[in-house]
Amino acid sequence: MSNVREFRFKTNINCGRCVGAVTPLLDGREEIKSWKVDIASPDKVLTLQTEPQFIPGISAALADIGYYIEQM
Structure with missing residues (x-):
């Protein structure tokens, strides 16, 4: 049974280049169902759907x- 939930994190992923740096890592992890980073927000929010x-x-x-993540 899947326990996938949405999690939001403050990060230091703060520009397009940073997003490019984390993309292969996050895309390559099967346990991450989806992810996005809002680099326009003050907290540079990473949203993950995972268990x-x-x-x-x-x-x-x-x-x-x-890069760091701090759960919100």
Whole structure:
């Protein structure tokens, strides 16, 4: 049974180049059903649809390439 939910995070993904940097990582993870980044918002909000147990791994993978996420 799937437990996919939507999660919102503050990030330091703040420009088109940054979005380009995270795209291969986020697109390549099967556990992420969808994602988007609002770089126009003050908090640079990353919205993910995934299951809760995958959040730590996604966070660690983003940290490995220099980006942080903080759940809102």
